[in-house]
Amino acid sequence: MSGGGGGSGRNDLGPAVGGGFDQCSREYQTPVNSPKPSVLGPLNVGDVLDVDVVAIGSSSTLVVRDARGNLGGSLTFVGYLQVINCIVQQAVPYKAEILSISGGVYTVRVYPV
Structure with a gap:
């Protein structure tokens, strides 16, 4: 017998430790x-x-910041709402590595730390 099953019927709501699919472990590539x-x-x-996540009114926006905390732009991609959830609800930190710069377009790899 395990001790506390109950709950919401959703997986991976607790801390992500050991095996299994974890929505907060995915990486994304996006401009x-x-x-x-x-x-x-x-x-x-x-x-x-x-x-980082910035609250604007009743919605949240996913953004990138430089080392000084300056806002560099926003991020939207398939799965960005999950990343917002991971940051806000599960305190999973994310980083964005610059993969390419072309004519003012910055493509980044978003990944959990």
Whole structure:
């Protein structure tokens, strides 16, 4: 017998430890929306940004920030709502590594730390 099953009927609501599929362990590749040249301009391929959630009214937006906490742009991709949930509900930190820079388009790899 195990001791506490009950609950919501959803998987992976507790801390992610050991085997099994964990929604918060996925990685994503996406462009940064509305990149701010003053923040991202000095950065290079391979640099790493923080991924954060910003509440705007009743909704939440996924954003990237530089090492000084400056907002560099937003992120939307299939699965971004899950990432917001992982950050807000499960306190899973994420980073975004710059994979390419082309004509002001910054493509990043978003991954849990």
